[in-house]
Amino acid sequence: MTSSFNRREFAQLTGGLLAALGIVAPTGEALAEVRLGKPEPFSFDGLIAAMKEKAAKPYVPPKTRASDILDKIDYDAHWKIQFRPDHTLELGGGKAPIRFFHLGRYFKDPVGINVIDGNTAKPVLYGPDYFDMPKDSPARELPKDIGFAGFRVMEEGEKKDWLAFLGAAYFRSSGELDQFGMSARAVAIDVAMPTPEEFPRFTDFWFAPLETGTLTIYMAMDGPSITGAIRMDCDRSKGVVMDISAHYFMRKDIARLGLAALTSMFWFDELNARNGKDWRPEIHDSDGLAIWNGNGERLWRPLNNPPTVMTSSFVDQNIKGFALEQRDRNFDHYQDDGVFYEKRSTVWVEPKGDWGPGTVQLVEIPTDDEIHDNIVAYFIPEKPAKAGDEVAVDYRLHWVAEEPYVPPVARVWSTRAGMGGVPGQPRPKGVIKFVVDFEGGGIGKLGQQDGVEAVVEASSGKISGVYTLPVVGTERWRAVFDFTADGTAPVEMRLFLKDKTATLSETWLYQYHPGTLVPLD
Incomplete structure (x- = not known):
């Protein structure tokens, strides 16, 4: 599979349902606002240099603390641990409130959370008082400085979230139609290869002061074969648009390095509904791969739930864009008023600058349920990724209802x-x-x-x-x-x-x- 945890559980965790029974504040803990640590120098150039230096050294996996206790925090126990709204990190005068996720069985290693002020950044200091939890929650046994699993960005008014980072190097947005669905990730490494797929993870995040309509997030990424420094500028003026500048450094040769990776779910639609085992007419987050190739041709490839793992490659030069799209917006075609598949985002990758020769690759994995992400799409540069290489890539992600550059043809x-x-x-x-x-x-x-x-x-x-x-x-x-x-x-x-x-x-x-x-x- 393309992820190590159940996508339905991830959707529930990032959606955030309030626990109704037995939730109380940690005994003896007083309410407090967000606590920040001592400032340290920060710049994007400095982060790039640090991740390049780190790639020259052997990979050191995170040392998971209290793993046996975290194993007890399964899906049911995790969603009962609720973030306290009075501990929300307020950025931009309330324009981008940020709340944090607790660690658990599927998210055992903490991430660093930092707030930028000029040319310095202060870490957000974890404390169990950031969360409400049941009296019998295993989380009460954890060290008092265990850390956060990730974060989500709330709308103004703090009733809903529209952006979430939780697990590996994945991130998701509810997009223009306000419905979480597919995910994006920084890179995809060795998908559908004979060797195991590698999942590098975001280890640290830095939030910059808001400019008009934008939230800037910096990320450090680390894994056995790669490190990375990423800047993401998020704009919500129309849909959700992310301008991304990424610098990746290879620790090892990578057989298949997928950039601007998209991950989705496709079970069945009107074409192969005979193979579905569900009462609903269609079930999918995306129904096709769209490509705008360097010659200006527009391609549409309907997705499959194949009998075996299939990899399709579309070779190109200076690609103009590609997407996993949800084109079918008719509720009657899904009949699901719980998860609203007709509102799932189209996510369009728009290269910035010349990406040169390379391949858009689509991987389709058999599935027998909607809980599994079984579709992956990404761009592979023609030049192989070798140990010591740097790969720099700039692009824009559009989380929208309709692809941003509709062709003049049918x-x-x-x-x-x-x-x-x-x-x-x-x-x-x-x-x-x-x-x-x-x-x-x-x-x-x-x-x-x-x-x-x-x-x-x-x-x-x-x-x-x-x-x-x-x-x-x-x-x-x-x-x-x-x-x-x-x-x-x-x-x-x-x-x-x-x-x-x-x-x-x-x-x-x-x-x-x-x-x-x-x-x-």
């Missing part, structure tokens, strides 16, 4: 599949029909007389019965084709719409696993 609206052939006639064995709808880019104004055609290709097998038509009562066009596989190996498909003079749509890409959508016999 986009994929939906992908469906069923039995091939013609209704009312004997259905040919082994034939599956694909139906792809497109909308936008002015395509709804075209009629049958305008010569709209579908160009369809497949890496193997036979394509037949291709046709297009406008969908009555909508602004959409539909492309239809039958496909006959010539084996059981995955098939790469490609489709787009055109007329006599121009391309009319983005390019639909799909990886078909014969027999998984409709039985072939």
